[in-house]
Amino acid sequence: MEPVVDNPSILEAILFVAESPVPIEELAEVLEVGLDExxxxxxxxxxxxxxxxxxxxNVGGGWRLYT
Structure with missing residues (x-):
């Protein structure tokens, strides 16, 4: 049985610690999924x-979390 992966939660963690906007291509590479996903x-x-x-x-060519 494969583990359940919650990609939105993983994206939240990545973006929470990122110091600058993260391009969607980089997020896709980290998650090992396509851009559409x-x-x-x-x-x-x-x-x-x-x-x-x-x-x-979505700013500066990438994604970022703001308060």
Missing amino acids: VESDLQVLGERMKGGGLELR
Whole structure:
């Protein structure tokens, strides 16, 4: 049985510690998935974060979390 992987949570952790915007291509490489899947996972993450203290933004050629 393969472990369940929660890519949106992994993306949140990566972006939380990133010092600058992370390009989607780099996120796809780290997760070992395609760009379409990362885009979908980022959308899920953005929905999860609504109403919280952090906001997901696409800026400077990459993705970043803001307070």
